[in-house]
Amino acid sequence: MGGNGSGGASARRPNERLTSWFHRSGWSKGELARQVNRRARQLGAHHVSTDTSRVRRWLDGEQPREPIPRILSELFSERFGCVVSVEDLGLRSAPHSAAVSGIDLPWAGNQTIALINEFSRSDLMLGRRGFLGTSLTMSAGPALIEPMQRWLVPTPTAPEGPQGATLSSLPTSGAGEPRRLTRISGAELDQLEEATAQFRDWDAQCGGGLRRKAVVGQLHEVTDLLQETHPPRVRRRLFRVTAELAELAGWMSYDVGLQPTAQKYFVLALHAAKEAEDRPLGAYILSQMSRQMIHLGRAEDALELIHLAQYGSREQATARTQALLYAMEARAYASLGQPPKCHRAVRMAEDAFAEIGPRDADPAWLRFFSRAELFAENAHSYRDLAYVAGRSPTYVSRARPLMEEAVRLFAEECADDSGGGHQRSYALNLIGMATVHLLAREPEGCVQLSEQALDLANRLRSERVSNRLRTTWASARRDFGEVREVAQLTERLTEELPESEASRAV
Known part of the structure; x- marks a missing residue:
């Protein structure tokens, strides 16, 4: 024992x-x-x-x-x-070390580097030692929100050292002497950014389970670079890459069901974004944390995080960033059962998206938020309102055309890219449309869309897609188990999408 x-x-x-x-x-x-x-x-x-x-x-x-x-x-x-x-x-x-427990961490560059370096190394060791899973818990409520609010506090400007490096950013040798500046070329930085973008594309196409450890490994390598001394401009750019990789590691962890690990990466990503002086990127990371809180039934926390993101990026956010944040605000209000505020946020998201110009230069991490994603988020807001309001036909009728358009646009995108595109988003919105049919008591439509989603789920490494399909199908069996098509798909789903160990533990 x-x-x-x-x-x-x-x-x-x-x-x-x-x-x-x-x-x-x-x-x-x-x-x-x-x-x-x-x-x-x-x-x-x-x-x-x-x-x-x-x-x-x-x-x-x-x-x-x-x-x-x-x-x-x-x-x-x-x-x-x-x-x-x-x-x-x-x-x-x-008690555990700061790198593997808690999220109330010091907002200081060198400590952020050390924490990400240690945490990513520990994550890479997970397969051998199970290190992270025994050391992490989720934070919520004031324990989550209050530390994140310090993202807004300005970082004091340190005096400059040799060749423009700040004295506080100069790592020291064992003798206490600053290390010499490390030269990293613009071409090398470009390659790091291109690799990060490629990881993001693979995640959208294949799910978070296939290349999560590769992203964590790349993140660890970049923090090794940051332990050397660089001019401020290069250091900020390296921190921006670090923030993007940490956010992506968090997103992939969320996608495969590692919730505490995901939250820790999101928090560390926000710290890195602050060091990069990139407020829009920080706002995007907070939106991902908000999405996770909605998934975990903490809509109040989700709303707090989104409002923090909106406040912190109000002077720098592009129209696309604003549209994303309003759409997530609508999701939080829907989960809270507040229709008027949800309607307003949906309209604000649509208005902001309409302001996107053909020459707007959005960063690579934001380009995923397409018209299809906008339709999908707003459709899910109305779908969630329908559930909260006891299967309200009014909200079902609002959700249906938006979800249909999202499914159509994702289908076109995936077909045009010959197997690429946002396959996971397509699968999730097929399931979303299936839930709309369930709400409208249309089992045949639910079966048809669930079959398409199952085809995609078999090609994805996304526990989120699989679990959402299982949950939807549990509702379909409960309400329409006597329908022949429902019984047939139940057999197929049981055979092709067996529960994982994590699912059986629920």
Whole structure:
């Protein structure tokens, strides 16, 4: 039973918090023990061996040793679709280094470099040691929002050193002497930026699971470069590449279901964007964090993050950036069940997108936000309002034409690119359109679109697509299980899209 409990026979009080979550989960003690053991094996913690008697002792007040508190936090978070922290469960977690736990990190360039370097190295070791999975939890509420607000605080300007480098940015040798400036050419920087753009295209085409470790490896290499000394202009450009790679590593982690890892990368990306003095990029990273919070059922946090992004980038954001932020604001208001504010944000997104000029030079990380993406986001806002309002036909009728147009545009894009394009976005919006048919009680249309989505899901490495399809199909079986086409697709989906280990733990 190594690694399971804290030992000691001192008097304990029952853990009422853990007991409450446990009873609401519907799990038995044996099922929870099996899930803990399964997750521990996935993380490489092979010393963990839990049984029903050990679960009973946790409920009675025994404090388990790491990594069990983290594992329980992940399992209950997945079960309820919201952040359930270690503290929410009445458990204590062991302290860890700043690089692998917590998000309230120092906003200083050299420390940002060190943290990203250590975190990416640890992530690359995950397959061998399960390091990150046993060390991370999600942050939410004030613990998330307050540290992110410091993104807006200006960074003090340090005095300049040799050849324009700031004294605070000069790493030192063991003798305390500044290292000499490292020369990196413009062509080499161009190659790093082109490689980052290529990674982003691969993610859109194949999902986050195929090349996530390659992105993490590239991120680690760039932070190695940043540990040398560069002129301010080059240093800012390297920080911008670092921010883009860290955001992409976070996005890919989110896509494959590694939620705490994703959040940590997003936070580190925001720190790097601040060092790059790139407010629009920072706003985009905050929008990704907002999307994750919506996914986890924390719409209030999502709205706070979007408002922070809008405020921080109001003087520098392009029309396309503004449209993206308004669209995400609408998603948050929809999840909160606030139709008037959702309608207003949708209109603002459409108006901002209409202001995009043919010669506007948006950065590469923003070019994905096309007309198809705008239609898709606004359609999902109205679809979500329909769910909140009890399958409201009014919002279903608003969602339908927007979702149909998004599906059409993504289909054309993917066909024109001969297998390229935003395949994952196409799959997600096929599923979105299938949910619209479910809301309208049209099972045949739901089946047709789900079949197309399943074809794409088989070619993608995206747990997000697979899970969304499974969730949609669970609703279809519940409402229309007697329909012949629904029963036939259920058999095919069970055979071609079996649940992953992570899914079975939910």
